Amino acid sequence: PISGNGNGLAVKKNLAVKAAASGQAKTLAEMQDKWESFTFAPIRESQVSRAMTRRYFADLDAYAESDIVIIGAGSCGLSAAYMLGKQRPDLKIAIIEAGVAPGGGAWLGGQLFSAMVMRKPADAFLNDLGVPFEDEGDFVVVKHAALFTSTLLSRVLAFPNIKLFNATAVEDLITRPAPTPTDPHAVRIAGVVTNWTLVSMHHDDQSCMDPNTINAPLVISTTGHDGPFGAFSVKRLVSMQQIEKLGGMRGLDMRSAEDAIVKRTREVVTGLVVGGMELSEVDGANRMGPTFGAMVLSGVKAAEEALSVWGA
Ligand code: AHZ
Secondary structure, X not given: OOOOOOOHHHHHHHHHHHHHHHOOOOOHHHHOXXXXXXXXXXXXXXXXXXXXHHHHHHHHHHHOEOOEEEEOOOHHHHHHHHHHXXXXXXXXXXXXXXXXXXXXXXXXOOOOOOOEEEEOOOHHHHHHHOOOOEEOXXXXXXXXXXXXXXXXXXXXXXXXXXXXXXXXXXXXXEEEEOOOOOOOOOEEEEEEEEEEHHHHOOOOOOOOOOOEEEEOOEEEEOOOOOOOOOXXXXXXXXXXXXXXXXXXXXXXXXXXXXXXXXXXXXXXXXXXXXXXXXXXXXHOXXXXXXXXXXXXXXXXXXXXHHHHHHHO
C-alpha cells in the first residue's frame, strides 16, 4: 500500500490503473526499433524501498532461527551450501559473508590470472555444476575462475531455502555449556553473532553498536586462512579456551596440502564444522596456492559432516 503522502488512496488508484495499462510483459524483440515511444512501467520511490526492506527484514526474522549457518562465501563455503541446498530443501541455511562481493579468493586463478586449476577428482564437482573445463590429464582448467564462481553462486542463490546475508560479518560465536568428563568448561556452538561489516569495522571509533544474532544448532566455518578477516572462528575458539592453540598455516606444498585439507574437514568443536583454508590454521597444514580442488571437495565433505551431526 502507498501511504504517507497525504493523498495515498488517489495515488494508489492512479498507479494501479497505470500498472494495469502497461503491465503486460513485452519481449525484447517487441521493444526493438520502438525506442521513441518507449517507457518503463510506473513506480514510486517508496515502492522500491518497501520491496527491498520488507523482504530483508522478513529474511532476518525467518533466519534468526536457522538450521545451519555457513560463515564465509568463498569457494569452500559456497560448495558446502550448494551440496546442502541440493540435498536438504527442508533445512533453513543462512550464509554470512563479510564482503559485499561473495566468492572470496575464487574470482581469479592465481596472481590475478584468469584460469582456474582443479586437480582430479574435483572435476566431478564441475560436472555436477555444469561448468565446462579443459582436461589436462591429472587436472582440469576452467577458462575463467569467474565462470566457476558465478555459476556456483547463481545455483546457490536460486535455492529457496538458502539466504545469503552479504556485507555482514560474524563477530562472535554463540555458545552453550556442554561439559564433558575430561573438560568441565567445554561448550557447544549454538549460533553466530553478526553485524553489518561496515559497523564491525568501526567499533574502535564509534560506540553503542551492539550486534545481532542467529541461533543454529550447526555452524560451518569457512573463513579462509589468517588475514584481516580470515580464520575467524578458530581464532575465537583459542581465545575462549576451546582449543589450546593454532597450528599455524605452513608453507606451500601443493602435493600434500590438498589431500590434508579434505581429510581434516570435520567438526572441530561440538556444533562447529570447519572447512577450506581456515583448517590449515587449526592443524598447521600446508597451503596449496592456486589449485581449488581441495576447496570444493572440503565443501562437499563439510556438508556431509554437517548433515551427519545435524541429523544425530
Ligand atoms: O570475506 C571472507 C571470504 O569471502 C569471508 N569471511 C572471513 N571472515 C568472515 C567473518 N564473517 C563473515 N568473520 C567472513 N565472513 O570468508 C570468505 C573466505 O573465502 P576464501 O576464499 O578466503 O577461503 P576458502 O577457504 O573458501 O578458499 C581459500 C582459497 C585458497 S587460499 C590458498 C593459499 O593461500 O594457498 N589457496 C586457495 C585455493
